[in-house]
Amino acid sequence: MDSAERSIREDLAALYRLVHLMDIDHRIYNHHSARIPGDAEHILINPFGLLQDEITAAALIKVDRNGNAADDQDTSTSQAGAIIHWAIYDARDDVNCIVHHHSPAAVAVSTLEQGLLPLSQGAMQFYQRIGYHEYEGMVFSDDEKPRLAASLGPHRLMLLRHHGALICGRSIMESYVLTDDLEKACRSQLLAMQSGGSILLPDPAVCEHTAQQFERLPQPRGEHRDWPAALRRLERMGIDYKGFDPVPR
Numbered sequence: 417m418d419s420a421e422r423s424i425r426e427d428l429a430a431l432y433r434l435v436h437l438m439d440i441d442h443r444i445y446n447h448h449s450a451r452i453p454g455d456a457e458h459i460l461i462n463p464f465g466l467l468q469d470e471i472t473a474a475a476l477i478k479v480d481r482n483g484n485a486a487d488d489q490d491t492s493t494s495q496a497g498a499i500i501h502w503a504i505y506d507a508r509d510d511v512n513c514i515v516h517h518h519s520p521a522a523v524a525v526s527t528l529e530q531g532l533l534p535l536s537q538g539a540m541q542f543y544q545r546i547g548y549h550e551y552e553g554m555v556f557s558d559d560e561k562p563r564l565a566a567s568l569g570p571h572r573l574m575l576l577r578h579h580g581a582l583i584c585g586r587s588i589m590e591s592y593v594l595t596d597d598l599e600k601a602c603r604s605q606l607l608a609m610q611s612g613g614s615i616l617l618p619d620p621a622v623c624e625h626t627a628q629q630f631e632r633l634p635q636p637r638g639e640h641r642d643w644p645a646a647l648r649r650l651e652r653m654g655i656d657y658k659g660f661d662p663v664p665r
């Protein structure tokens with residue numbers, strides 16, 4: 417394993433632990449992935465059956481477009497995971513890390529006809545910058561790939577109606593930041609709706625202005641301050657995501 421792959425493995429394993437700390441993981445049924453530098457035929461993803469807080473750098477597997485592991489014939493990722501992630505990687509050269517989760521807040525917002533509203537500063541960064549994908553049943557067929565890619569369009573985020581969220585970052589760090597921001601935006605919207613009060617919708621021009629302000633921040637998002645801070649938290653908590661020891665399968 418070269419140093420570039422080792423570094424991606426450590427960061428992706430850290431991402432699993434950070435998503436777990438957000439308390440939005442759904443047992444063994446979510447999957448986050450990253451491209452491997454210099455290898456267009458495989459991605460790094462979790463083996464089907466591990467909890468997110470069991471993921472270490474060594475536990476991640478390289479899988480092909482069918483979800484089969486490159487180095488272990490007995491291991492695979494979930495079928496839906498392979499289809500969803502490869503649908504986006506094959507359509508979007510700029511995407512290098514994908515988070516997929518079923519947080520109750522994201523699922524709830526995905527069921528609303530109006531979807532995510534620009535009610536908070538964090539939500540305004542996604543103003544008219546989010547895709548929606550209609551529910552077709554569990555994702556078990558390659559036939560859905562072009563529709564998944566079309567639903568995402570040019571955006572970084574997609575809400576899968578009645579299912580969950582897909583966050584498509586240019587880097588692992590960016591996917592981490594956008595995952596956290598989306599989750600908080602969804603929770604804020606639901607709290608506002610649950611309050612029963614009249615909701616103020618900001619001026620569309622202000623929403624667009626704010627979204628553009630976010631786009632002028634250092635890009636990709638998260639690499640400069642957020643990611644080192646997140647890793648410090650994992651270190652403080654004694655979470656050994658860098659482990660290369662054998663893990664349960």
Ligand SMILES: [Zn+2]
Nearest residue numbers: 516518579580
């Ligand atoms: Zn799912």
